[in-house]
Structure formats: structure tokens, C-alpha cells
Amino acid sequence: MKYDIVIIGAGPAGYVAAIRAGQVGLKTALIEKKYIGGMCLNWGCIPTKAMIESGKMFARVISASEFGVDGIDKNQLRFNWDKAKKRSTGIVKKLSGGVDFLLKKNGVDVIMGEAVIHEGNTITVENRSLECEHIIIATGSYPAPLEAPIEARHVVQLEKLFDLPELPKNIVVFGKGAVAIEMVQFLHMIEKNVSLITPDENLIPGADNYLSKYVIKKFNELGIPVVYADTIDKVDDGLLYIGDTMLQCDKVINCNFRKAILPPSDVKIALDENGYIQTDDNLQTSASGIYAIGDVNGRSYLAHVASAQGIWLINKIKGIKTDFNIKNYPLNIYTFPEMAQIGQTEQDLQAANVDYKLSEFPLSVNAKAMTEGHTEGLIRMFSEKKFGQVLGVQIIADHATDMIAEAAAYMQIEGTIFDISQTIHAHPTVSEIFMEAGFEAVDRAIHK
Numbered sequence: 527m528k529y530d531i532v533i534i535g536a537g538p539a540g541y542v543a544a545i546r547a548g549q550v551g552l553k554t555a556l557i558e559k560k561y562i563g564g565m566c567l568n569w570g571c572i573p574t575k576a577m578i579e580s581g582k583m584f585a586r587v588i589s590a591s592e593f594g595v596d597g598i599d600k601n602q603l604r605f606n607w608d609k610a611k612k613r614s615t616g617i618v619k620k621l622s623g624g625v626d627f628l629l630k631k632n633g634v635d636v637i638m639g640e641a642v643i644h645e646g647n648t649i650t651v652e653n654r655s656l657e658c659e660h661i662i663i664a665t666g667s668y669p670a671p672l673e674a675p676i677e678a679r680h681v682v683q684l685e686k687l688f689d690l691p692e693l694p695k696n697i698v699v700f701g702k703g704a705v706a707i708e709m710v711q712f713l714h715m716i717e718k719n720v721s722l723i724t725p726d727e728n729l730i731p732g733a734d735n736y737l738s739k740y741v742i743k744k745f746n747e748l749g750i751p752v753v754y755a756d757t758i759d760k761v762d763d764g765l766l767y768i769g770d771t772m773l774q775c776d777k778v779i780n781c782n783f784r785k786a787i788l789p790p791s792d793v794k795i796a797l798d799e800n801g802y803i804q805t806d807d808n809l810q811t812s813a814s815g816i817y818a819i820g821d822v823n824g825r826s827y828l829a830h831v832a833s834a835q836g837i838w839l840i841n842k843i844k845g846i847k848t849d850f851n852i853k854n855y856p857l858n859i860y861t862f863p864e865m866a867q868i869g870q871t872e873q874d875l876q877a878a879n880v881d882y883k884l885s886e887f888p889l890s891v892n893a894k895a896m897t898e899g900h901t902e903g904l905i906r907m908f909s910e911k912k913f914g915q916v917l918g919v920q921i922i923a924d925h926a927t928d929m930i931a932e933a934a935a936y937m938q939i940e941g942t943i944f945d946i947s948q949t950i951h952a953h954p955t956v957s958e959i960f961m962e963a964g965f966e967a968v969d970r971a972i973h974k
Contacts, residue, residue, distance in 0.1 A: 529553045529658040531843070532649050534641045534789050537564020538829040539820025540664030541625055543836030548632025550844045556629065557651050559640040563622050564666055566829040569685045570705070572621060576614035578708060578860050581715035585862070592899065605716040611688050643791035647815050660815055660843060663803060664836065667784035667821035672700055674758040682779045694776030695719055698766050700758065701781030702729050703827070704859045707741050709781055711861050714750055721751040721773045723758065731783070733857055734871035734920055736906065741861070786822045798824060809839050831855045854937050858927040863903045866930035869918030869937055870908065881911045885943070885967040887974060889923055893954035900924040907963040914942040914967065923956055932960055943967035
């Protein structure tokens with residue numbers, strides 16, 4: 527069978543690229559060996575965010591009396607792991623069905639099995655041979671193994687988290703990045719005794735140092751132990767040992783930073799020093815006609831960036847010109863409160879010797895935040911001093927992961943602090959903090 531494009535991997539990079547390829551009339555095959563939707567849809571982004579929302583609801587019910595809701599006996603409250611899993615699984619099933627529908631609607635041939643790349647842009651899968659003009663590798667990434675001298679029965683891989691019949695009381699999370707800190711806070715919200723072991727203070731790679739420091743401060747306030755270590759010495763009789771440190775531990779959840787998943791290949795494809803596939807500015811690998819998108823190329827570990835790469839690449843192959851600026855894609859962390867950023871960090875600006883201005887505005891004086899009972903957080907906005915162009919935005923707020931889209935819109939059109947300050951925001955809304963930060967950058971905030 528001959529195709530215009532064969533895509534290996536059906537995660538957010540691969541299935542989105544396949545749908546777009548079908549939309550623009552390219553004959554497309556999508557090969558997946560395990561889950562349509564990949565890690566993000568099946569055991570990563572979506573089910574974990576659903577579980578976090580269950581955790582937030584549990585924590586909110588506990589504090590309901592502060593909002594005038596009486597009659598709740600805190601002693602009777604229990605987090606039902608099975609019901610929360612059922613809700614999460616239902617959401618995943620509905621979204622998976624939607625992806626299947628869209629692939630069929632756009633004429634994409636879905637082939638289940640492991641793909642092997644051969645010379646001459648040929649791929650074999652399940653005793654079938656496919657020829658194509660272009661191969662797109664979208665095989666994603668997977669948490670690196672926990673390299674520690676502890677028995678496998680003590681370790682839970684993220685992919686198998688929902689297989690646990692129940693969550694134990696004492697849990698240690700090992701790793702860094704958004705997934706690790708989200709998992710820690712979720713477990714704390716449902717009243718588990720949780721600790722974090724992380725290699726260094728840079729908890730969120732790619733994020734501004736301010737956000738990592740904020741998380742560490744938050745965990746300290748919540749009484750969550752944070753231990754800096756590269757490995758674990760042992761787990762024995764309900765205790766985890768790292769040097770002189772002991773932590774209560776029934777299970778260790780592996781949230782190690784992820785490594786690229788590479789498909790079997792007879793074609794030599796260059797890798798970078800960290801094992802990711804090297805790509806040029808066109809996302810092409812060292813092998814002609816073979817591209818790599820999403821986590822596997824190491825440019826980002828975010829699902830929405832993976833999807834954006836897929837759409838951009840298909841458009842380019844088809845001859846449709848579109849812009850692609852990876853710095854204009856948000857980084858979201860689904861903690862409580864949420865965190866989000868877009869554009870350049872303060873460290874980026876300092877390294878580039880940019881003459882910038884930092885404008886901040888806190889949620890503590892925002893009326894809507896007060897009514898909702900979520901006044902923790904702020905907006906941080908970086909702008910270029912000469913013309914006022916917005917260079918980067920960071921938000922800590924209850925709905926920061928949604929609010930960051932406003933910053934994305936300003937940055938997409940190279941908006942300035944003057945544009946933000948003159949944008950009328952409805953009152954009361956949390957998004958008024960954008961206007962206030964704009965005023966603060968131009969002159970001074972109204973309510974500060």
C-alpha cells in the first residue's frame with residue numbers, strides 16, 4: 527500500500543497530524559502499537575487532571591462551612607478512589623471515541639501494531655509493507671526508569687497508577703516537572719501522607735525560576751517534605767531511606783522526567799546528547815523524508831506543542847504557509863492554585879541582556895478572587911521598555927491555565943502594554959488582573 531504520509535504514534539502529535547493530513551487531502555496511515563490518543567489521553571494529561579479535579583472537590587467540601595454551608599461532618603468524609611477512577615475513565619472513553627470518529631471522518635487508515643522503518647521510506651507493521659513520500663515519527667516519551675536499589679513491588683509507574691485497587695496512606699513521589707508536583711498536591715488534597723524526592727530545586731524545567739521557588743515555598747507551608755536527591759537508598763518495612771533521611775513510604779510513584787521512545791529502524795537517524803531525535807527548523811531528521819514531532823524530538827514535552835508541531839508540519843508539506851514560534855505556547859501546571867506561563871522567562875531576558883520591565887499585580891485585591899475564596903496568586907508580566915511589547919507572562923491563580931490564553935493572544939499579535947491597559951475587562955472577573963498589570967507597566971495599577 528502506498529501513502530503520501532505514514533505517521534508512527536497516535537498521541538497528541540500523531541493523531542492531530544493525521545487528522546490535519548486527511549483534511550488537506552493527503553492519503554494517510556496512522557500506526558499505533560498501544561493506545562490511540564497516546565499517554566496524554568489514556569493515562570497522562572486527561573485522567574490525571576480529572577483526578578486532580580476530584581481532589582479539589584474533596585478539599586473544597588472540607589472548607590464548605592467557610593461559605594455558609596452547614597451540616598457537613600468532616601469525620602464522615604472519605605475520598606472514594608474507585609468512584610474517582612470511574613469518572614476519569616468515563617471522560618477518557620468519551621474523548622477516545624471522539625478521536626476515533628475524527629480519524630475515520632478524515633479518511634485516515636489506522637493500523638495497530640509496532641512499526642519498523644526501512645530504507646526507501648518503507649515501513650513494515652503486522653506483516654504489512656507500506657510505502658510513502660513522508661514518514662513522521664510521533665512516538666512520544668515515557669518516564670525514565672527509577673534507578674534505585676529497591677524492589678519493583680514498591681514502585682508504581684504512572685501508567686499503572688489507576689490499576690491500584692486503593693491508594694496507600696504513605697506515598698513518596700520521585701521526580702520533577704509538572705506531573706510530579708501535580709501528583710504531590712493531589713495526594714495531599716485527599717489527605718495522604720506524601721513526600722517529594724527531586725533531583726534539584728529546578729522543579730519545573732522550562733519554567734521561570736520564580737514558579738519553581740513558589741512551589742517549594744507552597745509545599746513547605748503545607749508541611750510536605752521535599753528531599754533533594756538523585757536516587758533512593760532503600761525501602762524497607764514502610765520506611766524509605768536516603769542517607770540520614772527517613773520517610774514513611776508504602777509506595778513510590780515514579781514521576782521521573784521523560785525519555786524519548788524510539789521506533790525500530792534500519793535507517794540511521796541522528797540523536798542528540800539526551801537521546802531525542804535531532805530535527806532541523808523544518809522538523810526533519812537527519813534522514814531525508816523522515817520527520818519527528820512531539821516529545822520524541824526533545825523540543826518540548828507539552829501535548830499542545832506536539833499538536834501544533836503536527837499541524838504546522840502537515841501544512842508545510844502541503845505548501846500552506848503558517849508561523850510557528852515555540853515560545854508562544856503556554857506551559858500549564860495544574861496545581862492548586864494553577865500556574866501558567868508563556869513567552870520568555872526572566873532568566874531568558876537576563877541572558878539576552880534585554881532591557882525589560884516587570885509588572886506584577888496580586889489576586890489578593892481582586893474582587894472576583896475574593897468572592898471565590900481563591901486570593902492566592904498574582905500575574906507577572908515582562909515587557910520591553912522602549913516600545914512596550916509584551917515578552918512574557920506568568921500567572922498563579924485558580925484558573926491560570928485558562929487565563930494564559932489571553933496572554934497568548936496579545937503575544938501572537940505582538941501586543942503591547944498599551945493594548946492590555948486599554949482592553950476593557952468585565953467586572954468582577956479575575957482576568958482584570960491583566961488590565962491592572964498593563965496599567966502598572968504603563969504608569970501604575972488602579973487598584974494597587
